[in-house]
Amino acid sequence: MAIIVNLDVMLARRKMTLSELAERVDISIVNLSVLKTGKARAIRFSTLEAICEVLECQPADILEYKKEE
Amino acid sequence: MKISKSVQRRTVVFAALAALFALVQVTHLAVQSSSLINSDREKTFRTYIGEIDTSYSALALGEYEFDAITLTRDADGEPLVEALPTSLMxxxxxxxxTIPEHYGSxxxxxxxxLVVAVFVIIVLLxxxxxxxxxxxFRTGNIFRRNHPVLLRWLAxxxxxxYVCLNNRHVLxxxxxSDIFADNLPIEVLVSVRIDIEAFIVPLLLLIFAELMAVAARINEEESMTI
Structure with a gap:
């Protein structure tokens, strides 16, 4: 997929683990893992908002577009 | 996806009704098959010889419309084998x-x-x-990938x-009719029948299978939406 999720980068910057983020965002760790590994098909705005609020970042910090060749 | 209790109850009721109708159909088929294999009723009154469908020529029977058609006579000139108009017997x-040996029976x-075996497969499917x-409906995961496959096999x-059921007597x-062809005063038409129901029901099932396939894909997308 052309959209790349850089969640692990932001987690490293904020020194937070995936399980901590899952607890604070109130999303299962399984779903967050799916998002982190790039297997998710779509993300809701409410989910993106919750993640950005907890990680104190912008959506562009998490989502990146890379054109597929 | 949470499914309400009322929807679950309705589904169970519809499933129970479908199972009941299937049971009635199985019973009906068992009774029919018993009369087909075991023609004791015919033996009580007359000797069952075989089957020939004169019903297709019913409109052209003319003088034979209400009387039995004599196909062969014995040495004394009395009717030996007769066929009832608009009948199979x-x-x-x-x-x-005894009728001469033929491959038909x-x-x-x-x-x-084969009809019975396919019917059992249909009931199982x-x-x-x-x-x-x-x-x-109970787990909330309604649309799955194997559902369209099952529906296509059912179609x-x-x-x-339907094709075998409607043509089980053709051969x-x-x-x-070949045996008695020379003695038949009317032309008996024997042909394979493929009624419209043989196409409509399977086609509807195939359309439903495609709808279920689309629903399963949407369900997968939904489950992968975080």
């Missing part, structure tokens, strides 16, 4: 008479057992689909069932 009042039995539907089995009738 050949019979003889002479219990010693063997093929007829093979086709009959319908039961499996109903079980999956009820399980899906194929239904088509084979027997062909063989018997």
């Amino acid at each position: 050949l019979f003889s009042d002479n219990p010693a008479y 063997t093929v007829n039995r093979v086709i009959f057992y 319908v039961g499996w689909i109903l079980f999956e539907a009820i399980k899906g 194929l089995a239904t088509f084979i069932y 027997m009738q062909y063989a018997v």
Whole structure:
């Protein structure tokens, strides 16, 4: 997929683990893992908002577009 | 996806009704098959010889419309084998008479057992689909990838069932009409029948299978939406 999720980068910057983020965002760790590994098909705005609020970042910090060749 | 209790109850009721109708159909088929294999009723009154369908020529029977058609006579000139107009049955009042050997009765039995086997497969497939539907409603995962596959197999089995069911006597009738062809005063048409129901029901099932396939893909997308 052309959209790349850089969640692990932001987690490293904020020194937070995936399980901590899952607890604070109130999303299962399984779903967050799916998002982190790039297997998710779509993300809701409410989910993106919750993640950005907890990680104190912008959506562009998490989502990146890379054109597929 | 949470499914309400009322929807679950409705689904169980529909599934129970479908199972009841299937049971009635199985019972009906068992009674029919018993009369087909075991023609004791005909033996009580007359000797059952075989089958020939004069109903296709009913409109052209003319003088034979209400009387039995005599196909062969014995040495004294009395009717030996007769056919009832608009009927399937050949019979003889002479219990010693036996129809000449023909391939039709063997093929007829093979086709009959094929019909029974396909019907059992249909019942199992319908039961499996109903079980999956009820399980899906209870767990909230209604649309799964195997559902369209089951429906496509059901469509194929239904088509084979209808074609075989409507034509299980064709080869027997062909063989018997061949035996009595010279003595028949009317032309008996024997042909394969493929009624419209043989296409409509399977086609509807195939359309439903495609809808279920689309729904399963949407369900997967939904489950992968974070």
